[in-house]
Amino acid sequence: MNNVVEISEVSKSYEDVKALKEISFEVEKGELFGLIGPDGAGKTTLFRILTTLLVPDSGEAKVLGMDVVENYREIRPILGYMPGRFSLYQDLSVEENIRFFASVFGTTLEENYDLVKPIYQQLEPFKNRLAGALSGGMKQKLALSCALIHKPELLILDEPTTGVDAVSRKEFWEMLHLLKHQGITILASTPYMDEADQCDRVALMQNGKILKISTPDEVAQSFSSTLYGIRSKHRFQLIQVLREYQYVKSVQPFGESVHYADHRNDPDTDDILRYLSTHGVEDAEIKKIDSNIEDTFMELMQQEESHA
Amino acid sequence: MNAFKGFVKKEFKQIYRDKRTLLVLFGMPVIMMILFGFAIRNEIQSAEVAVLDLSKDSMTAELIQKIESNPSFDITHYLQAYNEVEPLFQKGNVKAVLIFENNFEQKMVRHSSAKIQMVTDATDPNLARLLQAYTSSIVQDFSDDLNPEISIEQAGLSPEIRMMYNPELRSVNLFVPGLIAVILMLISALMTSISITREKEMGNMEILLVSPLKPYQIIIGKVLPYLVLSLVNVFTILLLAIFVFEVPFEGSFILFFAESILFILTALSLGVFISAVANNQQTAMMVSLAGLLLPTVLLSGFIFPISSMPQVLQWISHIIPAKWFLEIVRSIMLKGGGISVLWFQTAILVVITLLFMGLSMKRFNVRLQ
Numbered sequence: 135m136n137n138v139v140e141i142s143e144v145s146k147s148y149e150d151v152k153a154l155k156e157i158s159f160e161v162e163k164g165e166l167f168g169l170i171g172p173d174g175a176g177k178t179t180l181f182r183i184l185t186t187l188l189v190p191d192s193g194e195a196k197v198l199g200m201d202v203v204e205n206y207r208e209i210r211p212i213l214g215y216m217p218g219r220f221s222l223y224q225d226l227s228v229e230e231n232i233r234f235f236a237s238v239f240g241t242t243l244e245e246n247y248d249l250v251k252p253i254y255q256q257l258e259p260f261k262n263r264l265a266g267a268l269s270g271g272m273k274q275k276l277a278l279s280c281a282l283i284h285k286p287e288l289l290i291l292d293e294p295t296t297g298v299d300a301v302s303r304k305e306f307w308e309m310l311h312l313l314k315h316q317g318i319t320i321l322a323s324t325p326y327m328d329e330a331d332q333c334d335r336v337a338l339m340q341n342g343k344i345l346k347i348s349t350p351d352e353v354a355q356s357f358s359s360t361l362y363g364i365r366s367k368h369r370f371q372l373i374q375v376l377r378e379y380q381y382v383k384s385v386q387p388f389g390e391s392v393h394y395a396d397h398r399n400d401p402d403t404d405d406i407l408r409y410l411s412t413h414g415v416e417d418a419e420i421k422k423i424d425s426n427i428e429d430t431f432m433e434l435m436q437q438e439e440s441h442a
Numbered sequence: 443m444n445a446f447k448g449f450v451k452k453e454f455k456q457i458y459r460d461k462r463t464l465l466v467l468f469g470m471p472v473i474m475m476i477l478f479g480f481a482i483r484n485e486i487q488s489a490e491v492a493v494l495d496l497s498k499d500s501m502t503a504e505l506i507q508k509i510e511s512n513p514s515f516d517i518t519h520y521l522q523a524y525n526e527v528e529p530l531f532q533k534g535n536v537k538a539v540l541i542f543e544n545n546f547e548q549k550m551v552r553h554s555s556a557k558i559q560m561v562t563d564a565t566d567p568n569l570a571r572l573l574q575a576y577t578s579s580i581v582q583d584f585s586d587d588l589n590p591e592i593s594i595e596q597a598g599l600s601p602e603i604r605m606m607y608n609p610e611l612r613s614v615n616l617f618v619p620g621l622i623a624v625i626l627m628l629i630s631a632l633m634t635s636i637s638i639t640r641e642k643e644m645g646n647m648e649i650l651l652v653s654p655l656k657p658y659q660i661i662i663g664k665v666l667p668y669l670v671l672s673l674v675n676v677f678t679i680l681l682l683a684i685f686v687f688e689v690p691f692e693g694s695f696i697l698f699f700a701e702s703i704l705f706i707l708t709a710l711s712l713g714v715f716i717s718a719v720a721n722n723q724q725t726a727m728m729v730s731l732a733g734l735l736l737p738t739v740l741l742s743g744f745i746f747p748i749s750s751m752p753q754v755l756q757w758i759s760h761i762i763p764a765k766w767f768l769e770i771v772r773s774i775m776l777k778g779g780g781i782s783v784l785w786f787q788t789a790i791l792v793v794i795t796l797l798f799m800g801l802s803m804k805r806f807n808v809r810l811q
Contacts, residue, residue: 185652187810206808215652221645225459226452237448238653280649 138163138288138319139184144193146179153179155342156193161321166314168333169323170431175339177323178218181292184321185215197288211239214286214318216277218293224266228257231265232279239284249316250279253309271302278309289313291322295329307332327428338431345434350427357425357433359383359395362403366392366410366418375413379406386432393429394420445655449663453637457667467633471625471675475682478617486572492519492530492539497546505558505584509540514576531563538562538573615690618683619771620744622676623705623764627738629672630709631716635726638664638717648810657806665710672706673699692778701774701784704791705767709734711798712763718805738764766790 139161146154153176161167169177182188183195186206195202197209222231229243232254236243247254253275260268265276274294281289291310295303307329310320322333330336331350338345338353346353366372372392376385381396394406403420410418457464491509495502510517519536521527527539541559543549549556560577562570638661641647650660676699683689691698712734720726739745741755742764748756759765766787773779781788 182648182810185648187648187651189809210652211654213652215649217645217648219645221649223452223456223646224644225456230452230455234448234452235649235653237451238445238650238655240445240654 136163137161138165138198139167139321140194140196140199141180141184142194144180144183144190144195146176146183146188146190148179153342154183154190157342157344158193159337159344159347161319163319164314164317166310166320166322166332166334168330168336169321169339170325170327170330170336170427171323171339172325174341176342177339178292179342180339181215181290181321181323185213185290186210211284212287214281214284214289216274216281216289216291216294218296220273220277222265222273222277222280225264227262227264228268228276229261231276232283235280236283241284243283246283246285249285250282252312253282254279269302271298271306274298274302274306275309278306282313287319289318289320289322291320293323293325295324295326303329327426327431330427336427338427338434340435340438343438345438346430353430354425354427357395357430359397360401361423361425361429362394362401362406362420363388363391363423364394364406364410364418364420365390366415368415368417372410372415372418375410375415378413379409384433384436386429388428393423393425395433445653446659446663449655449659450666453663453667456637457671463633467629467671468675468678470628471621471679472682474621474625475618475679475687478621479614479682479687486514486569486576488516489514489538489569489573490518490536491515491573492521492527492536493517494521494524494527494539494541496544497542499545499547501547501550502542505542505581506540508584509577509580512576512580527561531561534563536563537566537569538577540577614683614687615776616772617744618679618687618689619768619775620739620742620764622679622702622771623742623744623767624735624738625675625679626672626702626706626767627709627734627764629675630668630706631713631734632727632730633671634665634668634710634713635716635720635730636723637668638714639720639723639726642717643722651808651810657808658803661714661802661806665714668710668713669703669706672709673703676702676706689775691775693774694780697781697784698771698774701767701770701788701791704788704795705763705770708763708767708791708795708798711795711802715798715802715805718802718807737762741765742768744768761794763791763794 137160141160142158143156144154144158145152145156157176157180169180171177179188183190183202184197186202186209189203198212200209202209223234226234232250233243236246243250257272257276257279260272265273268276278291278294281291295306298306303326310322310332314320324330330353333350335347335349336353337347346356348356364372364376369387369392373385373387376382376392376394379396381398381401383395383397384393386393407418407420410416493506493509495506506517509515519530521530521539524541527541530536530539539561541561543557543559546556558581560574562573564570641650655663680691680698684691713730716726716729716733720729737758741748741751741759741762743759744764748759748765751759770779770784770787770791773784
C-alpha cells in the first residue's frame with residue numbers, strides 16, 4: 135500500500151453550490167503534494183473531507199486505506215491538521231498551546247521534541263508570549279508545531295503560508311522539506327503559484343475540479359503554444375494593443391513583462407513588433423521564454439471557462 | 443484520560459486569564475446581592491404617617507404610642523380636624539393618615555368595638571396595601587392584649603392574619619433564592635454556551651474534533667470549570683445572605699447544595715444545548731439572554747408572583763427550571779423543607795437536565811456542519 139491518500143470521484147455540495155465535482159487523485163507515501171488554486175476552488179472542502187470533518191455527498195476517500203466516513207475514529211489520531219484560519223488559543227502562551235495539543239493527543243512535548251525541534255526552536259525565545267501576540271509567520275510555525283506534536287503520518291496543511299511574509303514563507307517550505315525527509319506525507323494547499331515548485335507533485339484546482347496533476351516541471355512545460363515575454367514602458371497600452379492583435383491567443387501581465395502566446399505555430403516576432411509600433415508601442419522588446427506553472431494554469435482555466 | 447485532564451487545565455487557564463470576565467463573574471453576585479438587599483426593598487421602613495385623634499383618651503394614646511414605636515411607621519403630623527387630611531396628601535408629605543373616632547375608649551368598653559379609619563395614599567398601591575396590613579396587625583395585637591376574653595367573644599368576623607415563615611415580610615428572604623437562580627443561569631448557561639461557541643467560531647473546534655478527545659470529554663471539560671465557579675458563587679451569596687442580611691436558614695445545608703448542584707447542571711445542560719445549536723458567540727449570547735435569563739427573572743416568581751400572572755404565562759412558567767428551583771430553595775431556607783416535600787420539584791429538574799443533556803449529546807456533531 136503505497137498511497138497514503140486515495141480519493142475517487144468525490145463530490146460535495148453546499149446547498150446550491152457545488153464545491154467539489156467528482157474529484158479523484160492519489161498521494162503517495164512520503165510525497166509533498168500541493169493543491170493549488172484560487173479562493174473558492176474547493177481546497178478547504180477537500181481537506182475537511184480528508185480530515186473526516188465533512189462527509190462527501192458521493193465518491194470515496196481513503197486515508198492510509200481507511201474510509202474517511204466509516205473509520206473516522208482510526209484516522210483522526212494519525213492526522214496532523216492545520217486549518218486555514220489560525221486556530222490556536224490566542225489567550226494561551228506559545229508553550230501552553232503546544233503542551234495543550236500534546237496532551238490532547240496523548241503525548242508530551244518532550245516525547246516528540248526531536249520532530250518539532252527545528253520549528254519549535256525558533257519559537258522558544260518567545261515561549262511565554264501569548265499566541266495572539268505573535269506575528270503571522272510565527273503563528274503558522276506554532277500551528278505547524280502543534281499539528282506535528284503527535285507524530286502524524288499524514289500532515290494536512292490548509293493554506294499554511296497565506297498572510298505570511300515572503301521570508302517566512304520560504305522558511306516554512308524549508309521546514310516542510312525537512313519533515314518530508316523524515317518520512318511524513320504532506321498535503322498542502324496554497325493560492326500562490328510560485329510555491330508550486332516546492333512540491334513533488336501539484337494538482338491545479340479550479341471551481342471544484344482538478345485541471346491537472348503532475349510534477350511542477352511537467353505542469354510548467356505543458357503549455358500548449360510558444361510563449362513570448364514582451365517588455366515595454368507602456369505596459370497598460372501594450373496589453374490593450376496586444377489583445378486586439380489578429381493572432382492573439384493569450385495575454386497575461388506577469389511581473390514586469392507581459393506573457394504572450396498566439397495561434398500560429400511559428401509566430402513572426404518582427405510582425406508583432408511592427409504591429410505594436412504602428413499602434414503606439416514603440417519601445418517593445420520581445421523574446422521567447424519558458425512557460426511557468428502560472429501560464430499553464432491560466433491557460434487551463436481559460437479552457438475550462440470556455441467549456442463551461 | 444490525560445487528554446481530558448489537559449483539556450480541563452486549559453479551560454481553567456483561559457478563564458483565569460480573562461481577568462475582566464472573572465471580575466464580573468465573582469463581582470456580580472456580590473453587587474446584585476447588595477443591590478437587592480439594601481436598595482430594592484418591598485418592606486416599609488419608617489413610612490411617614492399622620493394621626494387624627496378625635497377622641498384623645500388613654501386608649502388611643504396607648505395605641506398611638508404602640509404604632510409610633512414600630513420601626514415601620516414614623517408619625518410626622520398630629521392633625522386636629524378632618525379637613526386637614528386632604529391638603530396633607532396633596533403635598534405628598536404622608537403616606538397614610540390614621541383616624542380614631544371620638545369617644546374611642548368609651549365605645550370600646552361599652553360595645554367592645556370602636557372604629558379606626560385608615561386613609562392611604564394609593565398612588566403607590568403596594569405601599570398602601572402594606573401599610574394597611576401592618577396597621578391591622580398592630581391593632582389586632584393591641585386588642586388581643588387589651589382583653590383576650592372580649593376579643594374571643596367578639597361579634598362579627600375579623601380575620602386574624604399571621605405571616606408564617608417570613609413574619610416581617612422581608613424582601614431579602616424572597617430575593618436570595620431568586621438571585622441564586624439568576625446568577626447560576628447567567629454563569630452556567632450563558633458562560634458555557636459562549637465558551638463552546640467561541641471554539642467553533644475561532645476554528646479551534648476543527649482541531650479538537652480531529653483530536654482523540656471524545657465529544658463528551660469536550661463537553662464535560664467545558665462544563666466542569668463553570669460548575670466550580672457557580673458553586674463558589676452559591677457559597678458567596680449564601681454567606682452574604684446569612685451573615686449580612688440575616689436571612690434565616692431553616693433547612694439542611696447538604697440538601698441545599700445538592701439541589702444547587704442539580705440546578706447548576708440544569709443550567710449547564712441548557713448552555714451546552716444552546717452552543718450545539720448556535721454557531722457563533724453572538725447568537726449564543728442572545729439566545730441565552732432572551733431565552734433563559736429573561737424568563738428566569740420574569741416568569742420564575744423571582745419578582746412577580748406566578749399566581750397573579752395570566753393563565754398562559756402560568757403554564758409557561760412550569761417549563762422554566764428556575765421556577766422549580768425557587769420553590770425548592772425558598773422551602774429549604776425559610777420553611778426548613780426536606781426532600782420528602784421537595785421530591786416533585788427535584789424530579790422535574792432532573793428530567794429537564796437529562797432531556798437537554800441527551801439532546802445536546804445528540805446534536806453535538808462529531809464533524810463540522
